[in-house]
Amino acid sequence: MKLRVDRDAFAEAVAWTARALPNRPAVPVLAGMRLEVPDGGSALHLSGFDYEVSARSSVEVLAEETGAVIVPGRLLAEIVRNLPGGSVHIDTDGTRVRISGGAARFTLITMPLEDYPTLPGMPERIGSVPADTFAEAVRQVAPAASRDDTLPMLTGAYLDFTADTLSVVATDRYRIAVRELWWKPRNPGIDTSALVPARTLHDMVRGVIGGSNVEVALSSGAAGGLAPGEGTIGFENGDRRSTTRLIDSDFVKYAAWFPAEFASRAEVAVAPLMEAVKRVALVADKHTPLRLVFTEGEVTLEAGSGEDAQAVEAIAVDYQGDPLRVAFRPDYLVDGLSAIATDSAHLNFTEPTKPAVFTDVPAKEGETPSFRYLVQPLRVS
Numbered sequence: 001m002k003l004r005v006d007r008d009a010f011a012e013a014v015a016w017t018a019r020a021l022p023n024r025p026a027v028p029v030l031a032g033m034r035l036e037v038p039d040g041g042s043a044l045h046l047s048g049f050d051y052e053v054s055a056r057s058s059v060e061v062l063a064e065e066t067g068a069v070i071v072p073g074r075l076l077a078e079i080v081r082n083l084p085g086g087s088v089h090i091d092t093d094g095t096r097v098r099i100s101g102g103a104a105r106f107t108l109i110t111m112p113l114e115d116y117p118t119l120p121g122m123p124e125r126i127g128s129v130p131a132d133t134f135a136e137a138v139r140q141v142a143p144a145a146s147r148d149d150t151l152p153m154l155t156g157a158y159l160d161f162t163a164d165t166l167s168v169v170a171t172d173r174y175r176i177a178v179r180e181l182w183w184k185p186r187n188p189g190i191d192t193s194a195l196v197p198a199r200t201l202h203d204m205v206r207g208v209i210g211g212s213n214v215e216v217a218l219s220s221g222a223a224g225g226l227a228p229g230e231g232t233i234g235f236e237n238g239d240r241r242s243t244t245r246l247i248d249s250d251f252v253k254y255a256a257w258f259p260a261e262f263a264s265r266a267e268v269a270v271a272p273l274m275e276a277v278k279r280v281a282l283v284a285d286k287h288t289p290l291r292l293v294f295t296e297g298e299v300t301l302e303a304g305s306g307e308d309a310q311a312v313e314a315i316a317v318d319y320q321g322d323p324l325r326v327a328f329r330p331d332y333l334v335d336g337l338s339a340i341a342t343d344s345a346h347l348n349f350t351e352p353t354k355p356a357v358f359t360d361v362p363a364k365e366g367e368t369p370s371f372r373y374l375v376q377p378l379r380v381s
Helices: 007-018 073-081 131-144 198-205 270-283 330-338
Strands: 002-006 032-037 043-049 053-060 062-065 067-072 087-093 096-101 104-109 124-130 156-162 165-171 175-182 191-197 213-218 232-237 240-245 264-269 290-295 298-303 311-316 318-320 324-328 344-349 356-360 371-375
Touching: 002 007, 002 053, 007 032, 007 043, 007 053, 007 073, 007 087, 032 073, 067 073, 067 104, 073 096, 073 104, 124 131, 124 175, 131 156, 131 165, 131 175, 131 198, 131 213, 131 330, 156 198, 175 330, 191 198, 198 240, 264 270, 270 290, 270 298, 270 311, 270 330, 270 344, 324 330, 330 371
Parallel strands: none
Antiparallel strands: 002 062, 002 087, 032 043, 032 067, 043 053, 053 240, 087 096, 096 104, 124 213, 156 165, 156 191, 165 175, 175 371, 213 232, 232 240, 264 318, 264 344, 290 298, 290 324, 298 311, 344 356, 356 371
């Protein structure tokens, strides 16, 4: 292999592909990234695979010699990211790969090609979704997924495909984030779902091409209504393709958790409230309650008590309902408010000890919010 490639395009492709590489590979070769220029080709194909997740991307090159090699993937990403701008030259010599950019020269030892597994193919395509909207939806919902691998179901993002509506949902039992968006199905009557590892999905949508579409593919096992986990989901955007195995578990019946009616509502500008939460939370850790006291025209934020450090700040709100005192984990508040895409948010309450629901403010009165964030308050004396 001998080629020349633009450093910026190469670095972006390598960084995206490297996100699929495992932190603790079952076998050493899975830490490698496969680089290949097929015979007669003008593109360098990069791929990573750990038997659960696969990622493939391509970048245009000027190739003098074609071939394939496997090199340590994360090391390659660090090297290319730190090369100067301009062209990167890559050539192989036996078991060594030389990478040069500007005055910098690196030599990497290749890994055995014959030990590298064959990447899975893409499942059957079921439709497409606007890339920017899908990426935003995943970013809004993913923080609500659990990080506790002992409960795999809660580490997933639930994708519910019903007609032309795609719902993206995640929960860790103490909060639920739901984003609904339009998508274009191949079968207008589709009604299926997939439970995808949330961290994997979040990595997949990073770096999507603005103004484009993401093609969604689902294996026949999942799309045909068989048990969850009996399949694979794939995403394709431009020259990037990725697949991941589904989580083998049913998802919670989340819709029933959302209250049908509320006793009070506050409409508040998101940015000032976020800034106030972060300031007041400086005297609290993430498990310490941050109290919100709502009265007509104002919400007062409080943290700390007794002999501990304390903080208090008040900001203006449009509040309708009886005076209310409620407490939340500060990081849950930040996650929910950060996901609101509109300048203002609706904070809906039933009782101080029952779940609250944060939503965006629809453009028209009476429209259903596209994003909902249910969060369980903390009990305080």
